Amino acid sequence: MSSIVSLKNVVKKYTRGKQAVEVLHNLNLEVPEGDFVALMGPSGSGKTTLLNLIGGLDQPTAGEVTVAGERIDKLSGSALAKWRARHVGFVFQFYNLMPMLTAERNVELPLLLTSLSSSKRKQNVAAALQIVGLGDRVKHKPSELSGGQQQRVAIARALVSDPTLLVCDEPTGDLDRQTADEIMELLRTLNRDHKKTIIMVTHDQKAADYAARELFMDKGTLVGSDSRSAA
Amino acid sequence: MKFLPLLWSGLWRKRARTIFTLLSIVTAFLLFGMLQGVLAAFDKNLEAAAVDRLTVVSKVSFTEPLPYSYLSQIQTVPGVAGVTWESWFGTYYQEPKNQVFSFPIDPASYFAIVPEMNVPQSMQQAMMRTRNGALIGSELARKYGWKVGDRVPLHSVIWTKTDGNSDWQFDIVGIYTSEHSQYNQSFFLNHTYFDEFRSFGKGTVGWYVVKLKDPNAAGQVSQAIDALFANSPDETQSAPEKEFQQSFIKQQFDIVLIVRLILLAVFFTLLILTGNTMMQSVRERVPELAVLKTLGFTDTGVQLLVFGETLLLCLFAAALGLAAAAFTFPIFKDILATATLPGKVLVIGAVIATLLAFVTGFLPALRARRLNIIDALAGR
Numbered sequence: 001m002s003s004i005v006s007l008k009n010v011v012k013k014y015t016r017g018k019q020a021v022e023v024l025h026n027l028n029l030e031v032p033e034g035d036f037v038a039l040m041g042p043s044g045s046g047k048t049t050l051l052n053l054i055g056g057l058d059q060p061t062a063g064e065v066t067v068a069g070e071r072i073d074k075l076s077g078s079a080l081a082k083w084r085a086r087h088v089g090f091v092f093q094f095y096n097l098m099p100m101l102t103a104e105r106n107v108e109l110p111l112l113l114t115s116l117s118s119s120k121r122k123q124n125v126a127a128a129l130q131i132v133g134l135g136d137r138v139k140h141k142p143s144e145l146s147g148g149q150q151q152r153v154a155i156a157r158a159l160v161s162d163p164t165l166l167v168c169d170e171p172t173g174d175l176d177r178q179t180a181d182e183i184m185e186l187l188r189t190l191n192r193d194h195k196k197t198i199i200m201v202t203h204d205q206k207a208a209d210y211a212a213r214e215l216f217m218d219k220g221t222l223v224g225s226d227s228r229s230a231a
Numbered sequence: 232m233k234f235l236p237l238l239w240s241g242l243w244r245k246r247a248r249t250i251f252t253l254l255s256i257v258t259a260f261l262l263f264g265m266l267q268g269v270l271a272a273f274d275k276n277l278e279a280a281a282v283d284r285l286t287v288v289s290k291v292s293f294t295e296p297l298p299y300s301y302l303s304q305i306q307t308v309p310g311v312a313g314v315t316w317e318s319w320f321g322t323y324y325q326e327p328k329n330q331v332f333s334f335p336i337d338p339a340s341y342f343a344i345v346p347e348m349n350v351p352q353s354m355q356q357a358m359m360r361t362r363n364g365a366l367i368g369s370e371l372a373r374k375y376g377w378k379v380g381d382r383v384p385l386h387s388v389i390w391t392k393t394d395g396n397s398d399w400q401f402d403i404v405g406i407y408t409s410e411h412s413q414y415n416q417s418f419f420l421n422h423t424y425f426d427e428f429r430s431f432g433k434g435t436v437g438w439y440v441v442k443l444k445d446p447n448a449a450g451q452v453s454q455a456i457d458a459l460f461a462n463s464p465d466e467t468q469s470a471p472e473k474e475f476q477q478s479f480i481k482q483q484f485d486i487v488l489i490v491r492l493i494l495l496a497v498f499f500t501l502l503i504l505t506g507n508t509m510m511q512s513v514r515e516r517v518p519e520l521a522v523l524k525t526l527g528f529t530d531t532g533v534q535l536l537v538f539g540e541t542l543l544l545c546l547f548a549a550a551l552g553l554a555a556a557a558f559t560f561p562i563f564k565d566i567l568a569t570a571t572l573p574g575k576v577l578v579i580g581a582v583i584a585t586l587l588a589f590v591t592g593f594l595p596a597l598r599a600r601r602l603n604i605i606d607a608l609a610g611r
Contacts, residue, residue, distance in 0.1 A: 057525060057604050078529040085527020092608070096522040100240035110526045112233055121233075157526075 003066075004165060004197050005031035005054055010063035012049055012220075023049045025220045026063070036191040036198045038208035041217035047201045048169060050217070054199055055167040056084045068164040085113045089158025093170035095150040097142040103129065103153045104138040110161040128156040131194075132186060148179035155186060159196075166190065168200040172207045184210040234539065241540050244512065249544070252508045256548030256587075257555065259497045260580055264556020264572060266490040267580070269563060271573035283312075283446040284344065286475035287439040287456055290466035293475075294319075296435035297465055304459055305439055310452040312444045315340035318437030320420065322385040322399070324375060331371065331385055333418035334437075335425035338366075344442045348414050354405030362424045365401035368415035369408040379403050385418070391430045399428075441469070498587065506591040509541050513595040520599050521607030534600035541592030542585065549584035553577055 012024040023046045031037055031054075039047045052058040053065050056072050059080075065073040068087045075083060089110075097106045104125050111121045129135050132152040142150050151171060158166055168187065172180035188210045190196045200211060208214050216224040242249050287305065289295035296318070305314050320333040338358045342350050350366060358364045367377065377383060381403045391397045401420055409415055426433055443452055453469035460467045470478070513520070520533055528536070557572040 052605060055525075078531065081524065081527050081529040081532075083527075084525065090522075090525050092522075096518060096525075096608075098237075098240065098519055098522075100244050101237070105236055105240070109237070109523070112237070113527050113532075118233065 003030040004033040006066040008064040010060045013061045023220050034195050036212040038211035038214045039201045040208055045217040046220040047217050051201050055088050056080050087164040089163040089166045091154050091158050091168040091171045093173040095154045099142050102139050107156045107160050124160055128160040132156045147175050151183050166196050166198045238539050238543050253548045255504055257552040259501045260549045260552025261555045264553045267576045268560050268572045271576050283443045284472040285441040285469050286472050287467050287469045290468045299434045308455045310444050310448045313344050313442040315344045316436035316439045321389040322387045331418050335422040336419050337422050348409045350407045357404035361404050363401050364404040366405045366419045368417045369406055370415040372406045392428045393430050509595040513598055517607045520602055521604045524604050530600045534596045537596040537599040538592045542588040545584040545588040549580055553580045
């Protein structure tokens with residue numbers, strides 16, 4: 001299977017005050033299409049930095065980042081934004097929904113950047129909310145939904161434009177065990193039935209168990225992996 | 232249009248704050264609409280002033296009368312095509328609050344020199360035939376329900392009659408409608424009747440109206456007329472009609488200056504208030520704006536969204552304020568001879584609202600543009 005994500009000799013440095021800190025050291029990674037990867041490791045190991053590079057939120061100091069067949073490490077800010085709109089769906093720990101918008105308006109946001117008609121957007125939004133099991137909550141605002149339901153709305157928002165890749169940063173970090181399992185089950189379904197490639201950062205071993213592959217990071221490098229059947 | 236729900240929802244994130252800001256802008260534009268409307272109405276009335284006419288008043292003050300004997304001398308000045316005269320009658324109907332703009336004139340010469348009043352010949356003839364006849368504007372007639380044939384009593388606050396009474400009776404002989412609305416509030420009476428019955432000031436007129444052969448010669452003719460009466464007990468001051476009307480308004484009160492100062496203060500306050508609201512709004516929504524960028528909104532896109540929000544707020548509030556101004560503007564009808572807020576005020580209002588949005592939205596929009604996704608999501 002071809003790689004959807006390819007990182008070659010990636011270095012990422014940050015400058016904090018007068019000090020330059022190297023967060024990722026010559027990192028190499030290949031993620032095949034349709035994979036479900038859990039990135040694990042202690043705090044400060046560089047997981048989120050790596051996820052940000054793969055999601056096109058940040059750019060490496062050195063090295064190559066190719067995602068969905070495109071070298072994104074050389075793209076300009078606006079080209080990168082347009083690329084994200086086409087290829088990446090993001091799921092955050094704290095859902096990051098717009099509090100004044102209803103569920104359907106939140107899910108519609110990525111589609112506002114497309115040329116789809118209003119009716120087609122509505123149709124896609126309804127389908128995405130149906131997939132995450134919130135077809136009956138379309139008119140509810142985030143404050144009227146539980147944490148699990150908000151995360152489902154966030155997943156619907158990530159899915160609605162049919163991106164190449166889903167990038168999830170601690171998607172269960174703010175949820176209780178039972179709700180976390182429901183969300184992970186949903187992600188696994190998306191990976192298995194809808195063939196979505198998912199890369200997820202988590203500290204939660206139980207959440208990581210839903211992934212097809214676990215990658216371990218420490219001090220800015222990949223230190224190991226563990227594959228299993230995702231079923 | 233598809234971004235409208237997003238812009239609208241952003242505005243109402245802090246409902247109370249938005250309502251107060253909205254009310255401030257609405258009030259400012261209501262004030263602007265009313266005050267600017269008054270200025271525009273004055274301007275509109277001034278536009279009716281002919282370029283080929285001079286007004287000749289006393290050099291001491293325009294309230295000082297001029298001798299009637301000046302008429303024949305002014306007629307001899309080269310460049311003069313015709314001369315007529317008016318006086319200020321200063322009257323009210325029944326109660327002092329019902330002021331009536333009334334002028335004794337010479338109908339034979341007046342309507343020829345002021346043709347834009349569109350008074351039909353038949354009405355002019357009727358006025359000339361009837362000593363106490365009066366021609367009135369259609370707006371004035373509508374206001375008091377007067378019609379042709381009515382006998383109307385007016386009380387003059389200046390002119391007493393020879394019998395010591397200040398109440399004058401007039402028979403309405405015609406009601407005209409001019410396209411220049413300020414004339415439609417006027418009341419014209421015969422100077423001969425007025426002069427015969429007034430108890431003082433006989434043989435004088437309020438001011439002369441001089442028709443020029445060539446509008447470009449206004450300066451020379453003015454000088455020639457004033458030179459005629461230099462060093463006499465009643466020196467004159469001649470000026471183009473528009474200039475005279477402007478100075479008349481200015482002598483009453485420098486309304487233009489007052490209005491501009493008020494509006495300047497209002498909009499300056501508004502600038503700070505709206506700017507502060509938008510800055511706060513962006514500060515509170517840093518993570519949300521970062522999420523939009525994450526979803527693929529470009530820096531420019533997010534900047535335009537924030538600017539769009541400000542524009543929406545300012546235009547919406549300005550529209551409400553100007554609508555309120557248009558609704559209440561008819562209270563000036565009796566003073567300004569118009570009940571309609573001039574269209575140019577609405578246009579200027581829309582331009583000011585857009586400028587206001589641009590100035591107040593500039594910094595918040597710039598801040599939104601410069602937002603770094605990683606830092607914003609990390610709460611830095």
